[in-house]
Amino acid sequence: MIMRTTCLILSVSAIIISALLAGTAGASPVTAGENERCVTVTDDLGGTVVIQGTPQRIVSLAPSNTEILYALGLEDRIVGVTDCCDYPLAAADKPKVGGFITGNVERVLAAEPDLVFASRNTEDVASRLRTLGMTVVILNPQTVDGVLRDIELAGKVTGQEAQASACVEELQQRIQAVIGMVENQTERPSVAHIVWYDPLWVSGRGTFQDEVITMAGGTNAFGSVEEWSIVSLEEFITSDPDYILVSSGSGMNRDGYDAVYNYVISEPRLQGLSAVRNNHVYVVDADVVSRGSPRIVDALEEVAGDLHPDLFGTGTPKAAETVQSPGIGVLSLICALSAAILLWKRG
Structure with missing residues (x-):
């Protein structure tokens, strides 16, 4: 496989x-x-x-x-x-x-x-x-x-x-357009971003995911932990986030089976969480939300739409979709988790 x-x-x-394309014209001759x-x-x-x-x-x-x-x-x-x-x-x-x-x-x-x-x-x-x-x-x-x-x-x-x-x-x-739409929201929902589930890795402060959540009008449920950290299932349940974001590319195979997403929606001990009960579990592209590239703004727009569908007209939960597309796969998982673990150890 x-x-x-x-x-x-x-x-x-x-x-x-x-x-x-408009902003990335080809290189000029030397x-x-x-x-x-x-x-x-x-x-x-x-x-x-x-x-x-x-x-x-x-x-x-x-x-x-x-x-x-x-x-x-x-x-x-x-x-x-x-x-x-x-x-x-x-x-x-x-x-x-x-x-x-x-x-x-x-x-x-x-x-x-x-x-x-x-x-x-x-x-x-x-x-x-x-x-x-x-x-x-x-x-x-x-x-x-x-x-x-x-x-x-x-x-x-x-x-x-x-x-x-x-x-x-x-x-x-594009960044200012998102900020301008969410800055007057009186409520900032709590959001947890799960990188992997065995063990349970979440994104804390000092990460792109944390900044994207904040700029998109949310509050990181694990903003008190440093960078990418392991938390216990009990700690996660206690946080009871309003929304849960899970990374694609973390075990999704050719059959469209996304290991992290399916863990969240099928783990019996998580079924009482507000995000799960309200169908507020969303999948975000692991590469888009974690790489320091122009696509980080794509992640901002996507997450803002997930948290504020009334403002952006988006935010379709994964549970409402048919999960059949090929996955990002093991290579992306190895790259993403290896980088996260290395940065965690250096920190």
Whole structure:
């Protein structure tokens, strides 16, 4: 089953696709003047990086970085990605240079890049590449604003400043549209986000999920815990959230069986929870709600619709849908949980 399982990218609305395309025009041809450019930036871990010329061969060591590069129209310059880079769909066809956490230095070198975008998860690999003379920029956004800053940083590094500015402006408009619709709501429902159920992992403060819940007009039922944390079933029951969000991609197989969602709606001890009784259990795309990429705004819009269907005209519970589509699969589960556990241990 693991070998047969593939990553599925859930559809987004035509409006969102059009907006992204409008803000992500293709990369412009490099001129002689651009080859003489010299840019100095400070990356997300405080490193000073000097970029000579306009990079033409780029390796991405994180799915979120890959999504940013595609949003800037840089797909033709990408010569290597990780095994977990699966969005856009074309990214999966790019040459692989190792895992999301275990990037392969030899494969990166074989791709002959003139620029590598790494992440906190591949910090050790980035350090080794730098000692070998590679130009490495580390992107590690911790907030939605951090994602917007990193889009602009990537644009500056690659000579795609105009595309980055247009992308950020469009995302900011969408963010403000959501905030403007929910800011006058007198009640902020409590929301729990479950990453996995065995053991029970929830999203606490300092995570994208926590910020998305807050910006969407909710209150994180586990806002008192740090990052991604394990809680007991008793603690979860005591929290009694108004809404429960569960990550797709956490065990969903080709038969459409979503392990986390089905656990929540079938576990006898959870049936008395307000969210379960009121059919307020929703599935969110695990990648969309956890990656520091432009799609984090998709997650914000989706969650806002789940919590406030009267305002957004959305919010169809998973229980009301027919669950037949192929799943995101084991690969996404391994990537997402490995990253979460690594960050948890480092914290």
